[in-house]
Amino acid sequence: MIDLSGPWVVGVDIGGTNLVVGLVSVEGGEPCGLRSQSTPSERGPDATVDEIGRMVTDAIEDVVSEGGAVTDQVLGVGIGCPGSIDRTSGLVRTTPNLGWVDYPISRKIANALQLPTVLDNDANCATYAEWWRGAGQGVEHLVGITVGTGVGGGVMLGGRIMRGASGSAGEVGHTTIDLNGRRCSCGNYGCLEAYASGSSIALRAIEGLRAGSQSVLTELVNGNINQISAALVYEALQLGDQYAHEIILETAKFLGIGIANLINTLNPDVVVVVGGVVGAGDYLFGAIREEVKQRSFKSAFEACKIVPGQLPETAGIIGAAGIFISEMPGQL
């Protein structure tokens, strides 16, 4: 029996691979009624909204209906989405992973559920979640870095996401750390993402093996080294593989440079790193701190905690719901 401690806000996390929904209480505690399934991206955005509608309806039934009246306990829906979004119009401008263009996701979900919605990008949601209920609770200045297929981020100041002049602040993945460096998927050279994203970690591992490095990774993929993923590198690291250690040390150096740049610019209390790369564990974070220490102002380094996120599965929905709550009338 679930403790009914609403009112609730629905969190919807639309990923390139998975949809996650759940109910987040305004009062705190773990999210309830969690649902996760693969994103039906091949069937287009309307089909995805249909799925989300069913998942949310089920979740609400689970969590809230036992008390009888449903709608007065669910205040609205926070939606997190990858790619370029327009918060004001509730549009997804482009999402490389989903293939949507100028899709009115906010209105579609509002219509499907007859609830008000708030839209934000996935990196802002994850950052907000870690500030609200995770690794950086309540600090004044927090920067989130999301390391998954790509590298994203969010900047928080005084409990609010800094959005900037056109709503695109926090795109730390496309800051340059090596001016003539690796080609990035964005078309530029030397972006942090071209070194430290999950795809880049896998690519660097593959390049080294092609160049003759020895590693348990080759066995783990039965010689098909193109199948190596970042997750597999973290697995090899746990197995004590020396080559995986080298790849992770390099990754820590690159992430450390990007983080040192943020620390010198913003002097935050906390930098929280979220996403798959957290799977590389303490070894990664120790090496990140070493690099940051070398490249950042002493007082700024000493004032800043660099930590892994604490909400690996649920940051997306918690953050989306949290941002909805933070923007309700009457909130600070």
Place this chain on the structure above:
Amino acid sequence: MIDLSGPWVVGVDIGGTNLVVGLVSVEGGEPCGLRSQSTPSERGPDATVDEIGRMVTDAIEDVVSEGGAVTDQVLGVGIGCPGSIDRTSGLVRTTPNLGWVDYPISRKIANALQLPTVLDNDANCATYAEWWRGAGQGVEHLVGITVGTGVGGGVMLGGRIMRGASGSAGEVGHTTIDLNGRRCSCGNYGCLEAYASGSSIALRAIEGLRAGSQSVLTELVNGNINQISAALVYEALQLGDQYAHEIILETAKFLGIGIANLINTLNPDVVVVVGGVVGAGDYLFGAIREEVKQRSFKSAFEACKIVPGQLPETAGIIGAAGIFISEMPGQL
């Protein structure tokens, strides 16, 4: 006869080369009673404070005394200082250019003038001045980059300097743009300052001439190429020198990368570049914008003006006084 439109706040700009003081009206308008002289750095900080005391007393006499009562029209003193400062205790921790260590500049000046003081670093003062009365008046998000002997900066949000957890936010000169790049005076490699500061511009020019490049610069220093300064490079640029054009184009590329990183991270309304480098003029700024366009998010680039500062001589005192005023009781 000066128009008496106080109340006034004294601005003091302590540079490695020059001291500048002046009176800034709370109501607006040009600063009055300007005094400038070389910093007696070889005689130590107490002698410098004595000079400042004399300069300010003279300035107050010029501007305010004609009305009779002096002290009730001068509210206090804003002090801008290079190096690492502690605003709370009013200490200059270290200033490489002046050689001061843990010097209580705020208390010394307060005692000398019997007025309350506020201390900030020179880059924050210049940034605040450009937001308050210069190239970025009243915008929500502004980043200032100061390019002189070194490269510094300030970040403003909603009319306030962002200070960060330990007061060192805005140190954009030591963000990495080239991870294995040029050695910086801070001991690291690839900092923006190692490429784009005045000293680095001069150094790059000298290196190229040593490697055989031809330029009017060699004549301008009668063959003593070690005497080439950044200012001389700007002069050669005005003379149509091709080599100076190349050096400035390179400088624009480096500054553009640093600015693109700030734009991707913060999405400001305005980036204002201040300091000697502004002497390179429109040619520099056109090339900076080209580089930024390539490396920043489209919406963020389009939302951001990249402009030279408008207060070349007086940003330091205007900003120091402005920050004092912004922190007076009753101000937002």
